[in-house]
Amino acid sequence: MDHAAARAELLARPGLVGAARRAALAELTDQWLGSLLAAADPPPGVALVAVGGYGRGELSPRSDLDLLLLHDGAEVGALAERLWYPVWDSGVALDHAVRSLAEARAVAAADLKTQLGLLNVRHVAGDAELTASLRSAILADWRSGAARRLPELRELGRGRTERHGELAFLLEPDLKEARGGLRDAVALDAIAASWLADAPRDGLAAAVERLSDVRDALHLATGRATERLSLQDQDQVAAALGVLDADTLLRQIYEAARTISYAGDVTWRSVERVLAARSAKGRRPFAFAFGGSGRAAGAAARGAVPRRPLADGVVEQDGEAVLAQSARPQADPVLVLRVAAAAAQEGLVIGHATVRRLAAESRPLPVPWPDEAREQLITLLGAGESGLPVWEALEAEGLITRLLPDWERVRCRPQRNAVHTWTVDRHLVETAARAAAMTRRVARPDLLLVAALLHDLGKGWPGDHSEAGEVIVRDVAARMGFDQDDTESLALLVRHHLTLVETATRRDPDDPATVDLIAKTVGTVQHLELLHALTEADATATGPAAWSSWRASLVAGLVQRVAAVLAGDPVLPSVTAPSVDDERLAIEAARTAGPALSLRASHDFPALPAEPMGVHLDLAIPDRPGLLGTMAGVLALHRLTVRSLHLRELDPIGAGPVLLLSWTVAAEYGELPEAARLRTDLRRALDGSLDVTRRLAERDAAAPRRRGISTPPPVVAVAPGGASASATVLEVRAHDAPGLLHRIGRALDEAGVRVRTAHVSTLGADAVDAFYLTDPGGRPLAAEHAREVAATVQRALA
Numbered sequence: 001m002d003h004a005a006a007r008a009e010l011l012a013r014p015g016l017v018g019a020a021r022r023a024a025l026a027e028l029t030d031q032w033l034g035s036l037l038a039a040a041d042p043p044p045g046v047a048l049v050a051v052g053g054y055g056r057g058e059l060s061p062r063s064d065l066d067l068l069l070l071h072d073g074a075e076v077g078a079l080a081e082r083l084w085y086p087v088w089d090s091g092v093a094l095d096h097a098v099r100s101l102a103e104a105r106a107v108a109a110a111d112l113k114t115q116l117g118l119l120n121v122r123h124v125a126g127d128a129e130l131t132a133s134l135r136s137a138i139l140a141d142w143r144s145g146a147a148r149r150l151p152e153l154r155e156l157g158r159g160r161t162e163r164h165g166e167l168a169f170l171l172e173p174d175l176k177e178a179r180g181g182l183r184d185a186v187a188l189d190a191i192a193a194s195w196l197a198d199a200p201r202d203g204l205a206a207a208v209e210r211l212s213d214v215r216d217a218l219h220l221a222t223g224r225a226t227e228r229l230s231l232q233d234q235d236q237v238a239a240a241l242g243v244l245d246a247d248t249l250l251r252q253i254y255e256a257a258r259t260i261s262y263a264g265d266v267t268w269r270s271v272e273r274v275l276a277a278r279s280a281k282g283r284r285p286f287a288f289a290f291g292g293s294g295r296a297a298g299a300a301a302r303g304a305v306p307r308r309p310l311a312d313g314v315v316e317q318d319g320e321a322v323l324a325q326s327a328r329p330q331a332d333p334v335l336v337l338r339v340a341a342a343a344a345q346e347g348l349v350i351g352h353a354t355v356r357r358l359a360a361e362s363r364p365l366p367v368p369w370p371d372e373a374r375e376q377l378i379t380l381l382g383a384g385e386s387g388l389p390v391w392e393a394l395e396a397e398g399l400i401t402r403l404l405p406d407w408e409r410v411r412c413r414p415q416r417n418a419v420h421t422w423t424v425d426r427h428l429v430e431t432a433a434r435a436a437a438m439t440r441r442v443a444r445p446d447l448l449l450v451a452a453l454l455h456d457l458g459k460g461w462p463g464d465h466s467e468a469g470e471v472i473v474r475d476v477a478a479r480m481g482f483d484q485d486d487t488e489s490l491a492l493l494v495r496h497h498l499t500l501v502e503t504a505t506r507r508d509p510d511d512p513a514t515v516d517l518i519a520k521t522v523g524t525v526q527h528l529e530l531l532h533a534l535t536e537a538d539a540t541a542t543g544p545a546a547w548s549s550w551r552a553s554l555v556a557g558l559v560q561r562v563a564a565v566l567a568g569d570p571v572l573p574s575v576t577a578p579s580v581d582d583e584r585l586a587i588e589a590a591r592t593a594g595p596a597l598s599l600r601a602s603h604d605f606p607a608l609p610a611e612p613m614g615v616h617l618d619l620a621i622p623d624r625p626g627l628l629g630t631m632a633g634v635l636a637l638h639r640l641t642v643r644s645l646h647l648r649e650l651d652p653i654g655a656g657p658v659l660l661l662s663w664t665v666a667a668e669y670g671e672l673p674e675a676a677r678l679r680t681d682l683r684r685a686l687d688g689s690l691d692v693t694r695r696l697a698e699r700d701a702a703a704p705r706r707r708g709i710s711t712p713p714p715v716v717a718v719a720p721g722g723a724s725a726s727a728t729v730l731e732v733r734a735h736d737a738p739g740l741l742h743r744i745g746r747a748l749d750e751a752g753v754r755v756r757t758a759h760v761s762t763l764g765a766d767a768v769d770a771f772y773l774t775d776p777g778g779r780p781l782a783a784e785h786a787r788e789v790a791a792t793v794q795r796a797l798a
Contacts (some may be wrong), residue, residue, distance in 0.1 A: 070104065080096075499531070
């Protein structure tokens with residue numbers, strides 16, 4: 001049997017999976033390469049050496065072969081060709097080099113990546129003593145140069161994180177290059193080989209093996225040497241591994257990545273301490289700082305370091321929060337939270353040995369929690385960003401789920417929505433960190449911080465996560481020791497944490513019915529302040545697409561009007577008199593019987609860094625059918641994304657109604673179109689010389705086709721009757737696409753209804769729009785008519 005056939009048989013062998021299959025594949029490859037070298041008749045002083053992953057004896061199904069033909073100075077050019085060509089002919093990817101021992105050391109000294117690969121040299125065939133000499137020399141060079149090389153290795157890892165992100169949070173992760181991936185595990189082995197520090201080993205081997213198993217399944221599923229787990233491959237990979245579904249697969253990947261990332265954090269801190277000590281005191285007798293070896297090894301690496309008290313049972317030592325000598329975790333159930341709060345408030349991390357001791361010796365908190373425990377949790381959350389590494393340390397040792405059992409359902413839970421940057425649990429912690437910056441805005445910062453931490457706990461349960469979360473938070477708050485009133489406040493905040501932003505962006509915030517609805521929901525000014533801060537913290541912790549200055553202004557305006565109602569002021573419809581510019585546009589449109597427009601950059605909204613350029617577009621035009629669809633189509637042609645639309649009617653010179661449409665749009669690529677060109681295209685669209693629908697279809701057809709994802713069908717629904725007293729509210733939820741509003745507008749025009757106001761929101765890849773509709777006489781639509789209009793729009797989007 002030739003090598004290709006033997007390899008295929010091995011990969012298909014029932015029951016041979018995981019590490020055993022990788023080792024067997026490496027062994028089979030060793031035998032094949034050994035036979036090739038023997039057939040090539042090598043001279044003495046030649047060795048074939050495996051490096052990198054192959055050197056570690058781990059071959060994935062589509063891994064490259066990293067090989068070094070090592071020699072002692074003999075002429076091996078012809079031998080190399082006789083060796084490499086059969087490998088190339090087999091179709092196996094090959095990364096090869098031919099070097100003497102001195103050349104190999106010189107290249108390693110000049111290139112860190114080469115040196116890292118050579119740390120895993122393994123003899124395959126030929127002169128075994130030559131391979132052993134290379135291994136000894138490379139390890140000696142690595143250890144002698146560790147003080148210079150390890151900072152370079154740290155920068156390599158940071159660069160990978162910037163390019164590939166964090167494996168523990170990505171929906172389409174790179175299993176090898178992302179932070180917490182297989183490349184970081186190799187770096188930890190390199191640090192151990194330097195004899196300066198070692199990683200915490202608990203769970204590390206299992207995490208690396210899990211990622212390697214996923215990588216193997218991905219190679220077999222795709223038939224390619226890919227490291228990126230794309231969305232379309234996740235179900236197949238999950239099935240190959242016997243995992244329930246793609247979400248379960250991602251949770252396992254995230255858990256493995258967090259284990260590797262945390263081990264890396266602990267190990268790099270050990271490295272930094274050792275290097276700092278060497279730099280301060282000169283080269284001294286070597287101390288091996290094992291990241292997971294407990295207090296004795298830590299003290300050996302640090303020497304006598306001053307200890308500064310931080311809290312009862314907590315001191316600072318060598319830049320970490322550690323237990324005081326008098327601390328007794330078995331007798332002090334609040335100690336875990338006290339250590340965490342003290343560390344976060346001081347901007348410190350918790351020492352690894354301390355976290356492990358707390359996990360091993362601490363006893364559970366009594367229920368309800370003592371007041372101190374609740375206060376320490378709030379102090380931890382109030383530290384903001386500096387609390388994140390502290391939380392990660394507690395989570396790595398299982399202490400978070402011990403404190404909050406409900407956390408397990410959201411831990412490492414993926415969020416399959418382009419708006420979200422984080423997993424559910426990390427989003428909750430990020431929200432609390434952002435809420436910490438808003439505590440001066442509310443009368444009860446404790447409730448804000450706890451609500452921020454708990455607001456999405458319902459995502460671990462079936463149904464609406466806000467409703468499920470309300471039930472959960474009542475139980476959690478009672479266990480934490482909150483009284484009945486505070487528990488009800490927390491339940492309200494969790495139940496309605498999306499209400500303000502959804503109402504502000506999908507309803508008319510000037511409609512008295514909208515304001516009354518929110519006032520009845522929150523009940524008090526204190527609840528309104530808390531909900532406003534929670535809304536902003538939640539949105540900014542979600543991702544750049546979830547919050548903008550436009551959304552912030554809409555929410556703030558709604559909150560201001562609701563606050564006035566709660567203070568006893570009556571709700572009056574907002575009637576804004578036309579500005580001078582509005583009247584000028586309306587007069588121009590009436591006199592010319594054509595469109596008049598004003599286009600300007602939006603300096604009224606302070607731009608966020610990731611926000612496209614804001615643009616105000618005011619258009620006046622004599623009333624006529626088809627305006628909304630036509631105008632939306634022209635904007636789409638100019639790559640302007642609609643954020644909001646307000647429509648009113650004027651009669652400036654008594655010659656008939658003129659519609660004033662006030663748009664807020666975003667320039668898709670940051671450049672505004674010329675007003676003259678926009679006006680010309682609008683005139684052409686209105687007189688029929690520019691077929692907007694055809695032009696959009698042509699542009700869509702010319703765009704390169706990409707392999708996309710399946711999306712839910714659009715939903716068009718009439719909002720309940722209480723949504724507005726003066727109009728019928730039509731809600732549209734769909735996957736965002738160029739020309740979407742154009743299609744909606746055409747359908748509404750064909751239905752013969754008037755759009756009084758439109759509230760358009762784009763959240764990542766999802767459009768969530770609300771249209772306030774009336775009949776031609778300005779009255780809300782009859783129920784049957786409203787259903788017919790909804791069906792018309794639904795058909796247009798099908």
